[in-house]
Amino acid sequence: MSRAESAAESAAATGAGTAVGPGEPDAAAAPAEWTADDDWTDEALALLRALRSPHRRNRAKQVAFALYCTVLILLVWGGVPSLGLFLQASMGADYTGRGPALLAALPSGAAAVGLAVLLLAVRDGLWRGPVVPPRATIDWLLAHPVRPRPVLRPWFWLSCGLAAFPGLVVALGGMVVLGLTVRTGLPAALGWCLPGALCLPLLGVCAGLLVQRDPRAARWARLLTPYATVLVLALATQSALAAAGHPVHWLERIELWSGPWGWAGLAALAPTPAAVTGGGLAAALLVLPTVLGLLAADRAAGTVPLGLLRERARTAAGVLAALRTVELRAARLVVASASGASDGGRRRVRLPVPRKPWLALYWRDALALLRTPARLGRAVLLAVPALLCAVPAHGTRGVLSWAVTVLALLFGYLALAQLLEPARIETDDVRRSSWSPYPFAGLMLRHAVVPAVLGLVLSVAGAVAVLLLGGGATAWLAPLAVPPLIAAGLVNACRGPARRDLLYRSPQPTGGGNTGIAMFAAWYAAGPAVALPLLALPLSAALRAGTAPGLPQAALIGAVLTATLLQWARARAAALPARARHS
Template sequence: MTRPAAAAEPLAPAPDADGPADTPAAWTADDDWTDEALALLRALRAPHRRNRAKQAAFALYCTLLILVIWGGIPSLGLFLQASMGADYTAHGPDLLAAMPSGIAAAGLAVLLLAVRDGLWRGPVVPPRATTDWLLAHPVRPRPVLRPWFWLSCGLAALPGLLGAVGGMVALGLTVRVGLPAALGWCLAGGACLPLLGVCAGLLVQRSTRAARWARVLTPPATVLVLALAAQSALAVAGHPVPWLERIELWSGPWGWAGIAALAPTPAAVPGAPLAAALLLAPTALCLVLADRAAATVPLPLLRERARTAAGVLAALRTVELRAARLAVTGASGGGRQLRVRLPAPRRPRLVLYWRDTLSLLRSPARLGRAVLLTAPALLCGVLADGTRGALSWGVTALALLFGYLALAQLLEPARIETDDVRRASWSPYPFADLMLRHAVVPTALGLLLAVLGTGTVLACGGGTAAWAAPLAVPPLVAAGLVNACRGPARRDLLYRSPQPAGGSTGLLFFTAWYAAGPAVALPVLAPPLSTALRAGTPAHLLQALLIALVLAAVLLHWARSRAAALPRLAGPS
C-alpha cells in the first residue's frame, strides 16, 4: 500500500484560544494513515451507506411529494385562476406593508436560532463512533469534519429555498411581479441568511467567548424579533413607521434580505443591488473561513456535542419531548440559576407557595419569556378588537395561545413535581391536592402581568375591552396544569387507528393527549372573549368571566383527576 505524502494541514485539531484545549498524543506525518483509514471505512460501510442512501432518497421523495401536493398544485391552481380573471391584488398593499419589518423579524429569528443551535449542537457534529474512535487515532480532522459542515449548510439552505419560492408565488399573485425576477431577488436572502447562520453557529460552537456573548445577547435579540413582528402587524393594520422601517432594512443582513425582496415591487427601496452584494460577498467570505475552521473544533467538545445530540435524538424517537427540551436547555447553558433569597414563611401552609416563588425568581429566563410572550398576546388581542367574524375568533385564539405559552413558563415547579412523584413525599397533602396548590403562584403572577398589560393598553387609548386579558388567566393556568399532570408519554396512542383502511390516526390521538389542556381551553374561550373584545360592554365582559371561571373549574377538576393517577402510574417507590 502506498503511503501518502506528508500533509500540509495540522494533524490534530488546533484548540481555540477561548475554548477547551485538546491534547492528543504526539504523532508525525509518518504516522498519517488518514487516506487509507477513510478508504477502508468507506469499503466496510458500503452496505450501510447504500441503506442510508435508500432511506434518504425515500425521505426526499416523501418531502417532494408533500411539497407538490400541498404547495405546488395549489399555487398552480391560483395562477390558473389569476389567468382566467381572478384578482388577488387586493392583498398586495398588505403584503408590501408587512414585508420590511416582517422579513427583518424572520431573518433575525433565523440567525438567532442558528446561534442557539451552536450552543448545544452546532453545524459540525459527526456521529459518536467518529468522535469516540476515529478522531482519537492519528487521522487529519479536516477530511472527517468538513463534510458534516457542508451537510449542515445544505440542510439549512433548503428551508431558505422553499421560503424564496413561497415569496415568489406571493409576489407573483398579489403584486403581479415577474416570477423569475421575484425568485432571484428572494433567493438573495433566502439562501444567504441560513448560510450566515450556519457560520455563526460554528463560531459559537468552537469559541467559549462567542458562546458567552450568544447567551448574553439572546434576550435582547428575542425582544427585537418580537418588536419587529409587532411592527409588521401594526403596518398591516394601517400604522406603518416608514423612517423606522428604513433604518431596520439597512441595519444588517436581516434587513438587506428585505431590501432585495422588495426590489422588483412598487415599494422598492433604493440601493437593492448594493444590499444584494452586501449579502452575497460576506456570505461567500464566511463560508470560506468556516470551511477552514471546521477542522479546528476541539475533540472533547465534539464528543460532548455528539453525546448530547444522540440523547436528544433518542428522546425524540421515544416521544419524550420534555426530556429532549431539558437536554437542550442543559447543554446550551439555559438552566442557570440565580442566588435569590426570600424570608421563610412562619406558617407551614405557605411553604409551598414560598418554594414556587423562589424557584421562579431563581430562573429569570422563565420570567423573561413569560413577559415577552405576554406582549404578542396583548397585541393580538388589540388586533382582534378591529376584526369581525371568524377572523376575530382566529386572532383571539392566537392571543390565547401566546397567553398560554406565557403562563406555561410559570408552571415549571408543577412539571418538576410530576417528573418524579417521590419528590412530593415531604408534603402533608395528597399528591392531587398538592398539584392544585401549584397553580396559585402562576395564577397570581399571570394576573399581575395581565393587569399591567391592560393598564398599558388603557394608557395608549384602549377601551374597557382590554379588561378581557385578566379573565383568561385562570382557565389558561388550569389548562397548563392539565398538561403538567399528563404523566408518562402515551406512545401506544401512536399505533391506534379506528379506521385502518383510511390511514393511521395515531398521531392525531397522541397530539390530542399531549396538548389536551389548551386544545380544550382555546376553542371554548375564543368565541366569548372575541365578542367581549369587539363589544367592550360590561355585560359581555361578565359573560366571558362566567365562562372562564366555569372552564377553569372543569379543567382544575380534570387536572386533579390526572394528578391522582400519577402515583399509581409511577409504581411503588
C-alpha cells in the same frame, strides 16, 4: 500487513492512540506529535468507504426517498395551488388588494424573520452545532492519527445544504406572493428573494460553528439571546402595525441597513413599487460575507476540539432518543442543560422566609421563578403577541374572529405555561413531594396559586396599557382568561409519563389509517385543546360586541371552565403516585 503493524507500533511509541490530529487546538490532549509517516488518513477513509459501501447505498436510497416525498408534498400542497392561483389571475382574478399591506409589512417583517433565523442558528450552536459526526466517528476514528478536517468538513457542508433547502422553498414562496399581490415578474422576484433566503441560513450556519468551537462566542450568544428575542418581537410588532396602516418609515430605513437581516428585505423590495435605493448593494453585501464566511468556516471545521465533539454527539443522541420515545420534556431539558440555559439563567435571589408553615410552598414557587428570570421574561414577551392578536379579533366576524381569538389565547397559554415550571418539576418525580403534608393532588392544586397571581398581575398590566392606548373595556377580558388558562396548564403538568401505547393502537380502524397519533396528540395537549376553543367562544363574542356587557358572561363561563379543569387536574394528579409505584 507489515505496514499496518509498523504504523501501530509507531502510534504506540508516540502516544498517537490518544492524540489529536493537526489543527486540533487542544494540544495538551496529545502526549506527543505524530509525523507524516504516521498519517493514514487517506488510507483509513478509503477503507471505510469500501466497508461502508453497502450501508451507504441503503442510506442513499432512504435519503432519495425522503427527498422525493418532501418534493412531492411541496408540489402537492404548494406548487399545484400556486399554479391554480396564477391561472385564476390570468382569467381576471385580482389578488393585488393585499399588495400595499404586504409591502408595508415587508421591511420590518423581513428583518424580524432574518434575525430570528440567525438567532435560532446561534442557539443551535450552543448545544449541537453544524459539525456533529456520529459517535462512532468521534469515539473511534478521530481518536487515531487521522486528520480531523477531511472527516469533519462533509458534516459542515451537510448542515449548509440542510439549511439552504428551506431557504430555497421560502424564496419560491416569496416569488409566488410577489407575483400574485404585486404583479412582479416571476424571474425578477425569485432572483431578488434568493440572496436573503439563501445567505441568511448559510450565515447562521457559520455563526453556529463559531459558537460551537469558541467558548467566548458561546458566552456572548447566551448573553445577547434575551435582547435579540425582544428585538425580534419588536420588529414583528412593528410589521403588524405597518400592515395595519401605521408605518414608521425612518425607523424602517435604519432597520433595513442595520445588518444582514435588513439587507434581505432591501433585496426583496427591489423589484416592487416600494423599492428602496440600494437593493443591488444590499444583495452584494449579503453574498460577499456569506462566501467569505463559508470559506473561513470550511477551514475552521476541522479545528473543533475532540472533547467538545464527543459531548455534542452524546447530547444530540440523547435528544434524538428522547424524541423517538416521545419524551418531549426530556428532550427540552437536555437541550436546555447542554446550552447552559439551566445554569446561566439562574440568579441568587433571596426572599424572606415565611413565618407560617402553609406559606412555605408558595415561597418555594416564587423563589424558583425569581431565580430563573428567563422564564419570567418569556412570559412577558409571549403576552405581547397575545394582546396584539386580540386586536384583529375585535374587528372581524364569525369563524375568523373565533380563530384569531384562539390564536391569542394560545399565546397567552404559552406565556402562563412558563410560570408553571415548579408544578412540572414536582411531577417529574413524585418522590419529591415527600416533604409536603398535603396529598399529592392537593399539592399540585396549590402549585397553581403563584402562577395565577403573577399571571393576573401581568394581564392587568397589559389591560391597563391597552386602555391607555385607547382600547375599550374589553381589555379586561385578559385577566378573565388567566384562571382557565392556568388550570389548563395544570392539567398538562399532571399528565405523567408519555403514553406511547396510544401511538400503536386504534380502537376503530378507519379508511384513513391508524388514529394513534391523533390520540396521543389529544392526550399530550388535553388541557389547552379543551380550554382554548371553549374559552374562545365567549371571548370572541365579547370582542365583537366591543362593550362591557359581554364581560359578565365571559367571566361566568371562564369560572365554570376553571373549576372543571381544576377538578380534571386533581384527578390526574391523584393517579400519579400509584402509577409511579407500578412503573
